[in-house]
Amino acid sequence: MVKKQKIIIDCDPGHDDAINIMLAGSSDKLDVLGITVVAGNQTIEKTVKNALRVCQYLDLSYPVYAGCPQPMIRARQMIADDIHGETGLDGPVFPELTRNAEDIHAVLFLIDTIMKSEGDIIITPTGPLTNIAMAMRLEPKIVPKIKRIVLMGGSYQMGNVTPAAEFNIIADADAAHVVFSSGVPLTMCGLDVTRKVLCFPEIVDRMRKIGNKAASLFADLMTYFNKSQKEVFGWDGGPLHDPVTVASILEPELLKIKPMYTEIDIRGLGSYGRTNCDYFGYSKRTPNVDVAIDIDVEKFWDTIGAGIKAYSA
Numbered sequence: 001m002v003k004k005q006k007i008i009i010d011c012d013p014g015h016d017d018a019i020n021i022m023l024a025g026s027s028d029k030l031d032v033l034g035i036t037v038v039a040g041n042q043t044i045e046k047t048v049k050n051a052l053r054v055c056q057y058l059d060l061s062y063p064v065y066a067g068c069p070q071p072m073i074r075a076r077q078m079i080a081d082d083i084h085g086e087t088g089l090d091g092p093v094f095p096e097l098t099r100n101a102e103d104i105h106a107v108l109f110l111i112d113t114i115m116k117s118e119g120d121i122i123i124t125p126t127g128p129l130t131n132i133a134m135a136m137r138l139e140p141k142i143v144p145k146i147k148r149i150v151l152m153g154g155s156y157q158m159g160n161v162t163p164a165a166e167f168n169i170i171a172d173a174d175a176a177h178v179v180f181s182s183g184v185p186l187t188m189c190g191l192d193v194t195r196k197v198l199c200f201p202e203i204v205d206r207m208r209k210i211g212n213k214a215a216s217l218f219a220d221l222m223t224y225f226n227k228s229q230k231e232v233f234g235w236d237g238g239p240l241h242d243p244v245t246v247a248s249i250l251e252p253e254l255l256k257i258k259p260m261y262t263e264i265d266i267r268g269l270g271s272y273g274r275t276n277c278d279y280f281g282y283s284k285r286t287p288n289v290d291v292a293i294d295i296d297v298e299k300f301w302d303t304i305g306a307g308i309k310a311y312s313a
């Protein structure tokens with residue numbers, strides 16, 4: 001019997017976060033210990049409700065934990081309502097929400113679960129890194145007990161919020177600095193690869209034709225997401241950012257990785273929030289991040305399709 005990989009999903013649903021939860025829920029290779037939620041694409045109240053809505057719709061019994069409502073230090077909490085809408089998950093119509101989040105704070109769940117573990121948990125953050133950084137600061141002993149962090153965020157090339165910075169990083173650059181400098185084994189699934197998995201209309205049609213609940217959720221989510229990505233960035237298909245994290249755990253050959261010394265710009269003006277990745281090793285600093293530099297696009301969409309098909313209803 002192959003041992004399931006334990007994961008904790010930390011997210012800010014968000015259309016692509018929702019599909020990442022769907023993908024994780026489809027696989028018997030994963031043991032999802034819980035979903036921790038952070039403010040990001042929308043306020044914490046909305047991102048928590050969205051995580052609960054997705055789990056309820058897909059009949060996933062994962063515990064959902066509400067986390068940090070704003071960045072560690074900076075007062076301004078950014079949202080991405082231009083992409084994800086007023087609810088943070090505009091598009092699909094969900095049934096009345098009957099699920100509730102757990103009582104304990106996400107940061108305390110992370111600390112308690114990691115401290116009790118055998119050091120075998122992968123964390124997959126797909127939002128700002130506030131919860132993860134706060135857990136590291138509150139209980140530094142968790143750092144050596146985290147098997148790996150596989151995150152969506154950053155870019156060794158262009159940003160999306162500014163020319164330099166990607167949303168999950170700039171939304172709480174101080175938290176990103178804590179995580180990237182922690183020494184935890186870290187895989188960065190940045191815009192460099194997520195912008196290669198553009199969900200063109202023919203992909204939406206391919207997935208909708210699978211014909212189950214998960215297929216209709218995917219199609220409704222991505223129809224809205226594509227519309228806003230077209231309006232804001234001009235993409236003919238929205239980059240399906242967050243599921244690259246879970247897909248890379250399910251398919252270890254999915255990504256081409258290059259270890260790089262990476263630090264977060266937390267002092268810059270124009271480049272504040274940039275993941276400064278030393279691609280050529282010019283600094284001679286020891287690489288601290290496995291940066292994804294390419295992705296098998298066909299394998300990615302096949303993984304998404306297989307995940308959707310795995311839902312019976």
Ligand code: RIB
Pocket residue numbers: 012014015016017040041080126127128152160166167168241242
């Ligand atoms: O920059 C893209 C990332 O920011 C994705 O995780 C999206 O959901 C938003 O959180």
Ligand code: CA
Pocket residue numbers: 011012013014016017040041126127242
């Ligand atoms: Ca996200």
